Amino acid sequence: MSLSRFESMLKTNDVYFFDATEFEEIVQHYLNIGKHTLAKKAIHLGLDQHPHSIALKLLKVEVFIFDDNFEDAVKLINQIEAVEPHNDEVFFQKAVILSKYKKHQEAIDVLKQSLDYVEDPIDVWAMIGMEYLYLDDFDNARLNFVKCIEVDFEDYSSLYNIVYCYEMQEDFEQSITFLRKYIDKNPYSEVAWHQLGKQYFELEDYENALKAFDYAVIIDETFIGGYLEKAKSLEQLGHFEKAIENYLITLELDDPTAFAYVRIGECYENLEAPGTAIEFYKKAVYEDPLLDKAWLLLINLYCEADNYNKALYYINKALQIDDSNIIYWRKYAEINSKLNFFDETVKAFQTCIELGDVDIEVYLALADVLIYLGEFKNSIKVLIKAKNTYKEFAELEYRLFGLFMIQGEEQYAFIHLKNALCIDCEGLSLIEDLFPSVTENEKVQRIISQFLCN
Template sequence: MKEFYDEERDELEELLQQYDNLRKGKAVSYLEEEAFEKLIEYFESQEQYIKAYQAVEIAIEQFPYSASFLIKKADLLMNKQRYQEALELLDQAYIFDKNHIDHFILKTEALLALDRQEEAVTLLNEALQHFEGEERIDLLFELADVYDDYEDFDKVFDCLKEILLQDPNNEEALYKICFWTDYTGRNAESIELHKKIIDESPYNELAWFNLGAAYQGIKLYEKAIDAYQYALAIDEKMDYAYRNIGDAYIRLRKYKDAIEYLEKVVELSKPEDVIYEAMGYCYEKMKNYAQARFYYRKAYHLNPEVSHLLYKIAYTYFQENKYEQCVKQLEVVLKMKQNKAEYHILMGQCKMLLGYTKEAIQYFTHVVRLKPKSSKGWEALIRCLYCVYYYEQALDQTEQALIMTGGRPIFLYFKALIHLALGKKKQALIYLEEALIQSPLQLKKILQVEPSILQHQQVADLILKYKKRKKGN
């Protein structure tokens, strides 16, 4: 092997000497085309582009009808952003060789650089009629890039699909079409395409993976998992298959299964905050809050700029009724991000449950200022005022909420509830009936705040009336 490389190096040195003599007008006055090609390739590999350009110029002097050297000169001109000159050379090269694929590829790049996408598309579509095999595939990839630049994303998908119909095992196309299937939403077509590929190549793990991704795109999670399992049977180290199975199990609310596959992702690839966060989410859903915190913290250590991970840790404390720990965590979060409404809502809820009513009201009021058109802040504020018997203030805020949120029915329920607390039963029933007409489903929110309203016979009768009416409909 060493002898081979030594021989090759000696050959190159001799060629460089011959070229230098030619350039200086010494004894050797002629080099073969192949020799020039080797020289140009060598200069480019050494990033000596000026020397490469000089060599091309001399080559063209000796071989003025060589399309290859004209195309190479155009390529070097494009590196200098001299696109118009490059196009002229490429047109000249086309006269000498109409079937040189680099002519079409370089001309496409030059047209794109000059913002002439439509001409690039026309050129490539014409070229596709004259090429087959690998060359046709190269042109289809080029056309896909043009459509991407042109933002005609469905046609990008079409090009990749055509490549795979011609070459079902083309890895580059298989990788790319997975992304574009998701982006364009053409999952049904992708399913049919990859089934066809699998029929021909049952051990193509990328085709199985893409089939799973397409099923996942239309929420057929069980079928997606089956397809990913086949991919893993062929390549047990395909970490993205484990990742996607984990996601599919989360969607199916099978959190224990999801954790099993997410753990495999951690084994096979570099630690990622999103994987640890997903594992934390699973444990949170399983009500294992200590483990949830463990993984949220691991995620936070990898990405300490992300405040929502600390918020999730705080929320696990809230779920365990550990309100003081929740407050401490939220204090850190609010230093990082002061204008997140949900952070203030959770802090307000903690303060309220700890008996710090005035502070709770302040936090809820801040949410209302941050997002005056969102009902969440208003609901939290009114609920707080109601629970501490500030009925008049609660009523004022309800009126304001109705104006700011465009008359959301939930605030009619609150008006009914507050009027009932104030002893104004007749008005309460009017507002309750109006709310039931507009949104019967939101009644449950008010029953969570004050289930005792059902002890009022007229209220219970009115609710029953609308339940019967709903059943009748």
Template structure:
């Protein structure tokens, strides 16, 4: 029972499923089977797709297209050996079929042989009448190889064939960004917009490039054109708000963020930006209101908890600040900066044991900033754990060997641990690095300022410098 020519793909799928449920056998054209198989594969119904391929090949055993669809499923299931055997047979029948080379490229790509995949796709290009999909696949293979220049050129080829393909446009700009060729991206987008003046995506991307370069007025214009092209373009309103923040126009920025909430459901990111704007305007109650809305909307947004932490830190309400930094750490416990904020808050609360632990976590997670070592050493000094303080400063000096303050600090801790020779050596080093900062030693370790040998070193250094 053949399907009539005017019956569409949906009718074919319904008849095929009806056939599977009964003992009836229907005849489908090879093209109908292709449509049925694509329908199932596109909807993730692989088992039904395989069934359609099996029946299709029973009715059309010589169909190259149906055999290629079988190869596609075999590749999807990582049955590369069987797929290769079938491709070898197909190539003897139709050696100029580009899809054979595309499928070979898919196999090589899944085996992480991306250069081999590229070679196969280049072969396919010589045979293809419609090369859009092949250039798109080439672009992805080049991305796998981190060859962003070639990837960019491949996606540009896609856009030359179909300027409405926004996926390719995004990929082109992604490549420009990775290459840090923001000027090149701006030139490309301006050229693209000459031909597509109402493309909101291109205006949006152009605005982001201007923003990256700090060209805020130009970025603002680009985002306005994106909004003119599509008044419901949430991303453009949000990015416009960020630009207005940079220009210090906080009320206008709030209005732009508020528009995103009016158009669609509220987002935690919009609430967060509005809160920051109100904080900069000195509207503390409104800032707090929007910060709390941020974490209510998305309790797992650590940046929301950090914003509240910083809000209370500025107010010197360290107990509340500590409560909220803990929430951020519970979400992202691998963030060294969160642990550092926690450490500083514990110092303000005079909870030195917890501060010591937080600084240790900070360093273990890779934060080696100068003040991290210095402040941690101060905490250990207050805890009378001078030996640990010495070890912390020695580690810090590996990163900052010419830092005079750490040398003065280390000299004082050597004195605390009765390592006089090392204290003298490090004090001399500190004076040579920066004698003007000797006041740092006298302020941190006043009990040693009148020790004879300490006074002698200061005197000798003063004479040598005159």
């Protein structure tokens, strides 16, 4: 009724009277549904009718904070504090503002002061815990979240945060001990069993992880997270058919996910059923076209079967969706190389470099393709560019030596040969592979012999 009257008032420009509590409820409603402009109007009109309402002023502080208007928020909270210094919300909002300024220890001090005045300390402990998390003080954070759990055993937010603290300290054993004690008091908590299983999984104790996830899904037969983790544990234990069964359950319980399709596909790969794996990878890329792992798994299976035409078809589809994906371009280069489409191979490696891929293997592969195509000058340019990043790399030097010899520029060639021999004399076989005629040169043989004798 209050909301309808308020919205009617806005439409007609009439002024209706509401008591302060009604305005508070209207403001809270708009804040909860994200309509901050209407919330601000309600606060403004509310304070016009009830200028001394502390609750409305505190809501105004909340809106200031939401808008990152901390200066006005501080001014108003100081005015409120002068009137009601022990108001719960005054402490909370002061702490929020301090936290926004990254003054987390000061926020903690304010929240600790509030404990002398608040009736229900759970929210305060939770806020203190979060401030300690910002400081990476996981011990003190955990202690405050534990206080919340002791009062409310179903405070799963605090439970997650306790486990998170243990995980950040990589103390999985203590996390298990805590969760075991928690489960002794609350044995039908699927969330606790699920978290316990994840701790065992981190320790690679997959048998105990599986037992914990089993309990989680027994307690809640619709617990998708439990089935997913159970399936992952079964995979680790080599029970791929059972893992598939659990992944399929998640698809029945909720909308299909690319993640589940990919995991099922990998299970079928492990069962040596590549045809079925391919079908699930296709479902995965249909469900999430941006999931590069699914595309690559699909393409790799075609490559393993030497079906490079199919592989090329799907890598082209992947590139149509994301043409800035370096991994795709590398795969595109590999496939075109297998099909002897060397111009496309060159294009792929050049694109990798343009996209910021400075891996030495990309430079070397591109240079080698250009050598094969007889584009010696372009190959030299690529290798010189690589030398800007890789100052002392024997494989670069040997290639530059061979290329300069082919170009008849012995002076430069011998400089690179000596550089290569100083870095790694065992790389001489590379010359024989790429430039067999060069090794017959008497000057080259003399330099190599002199170096090896020394």
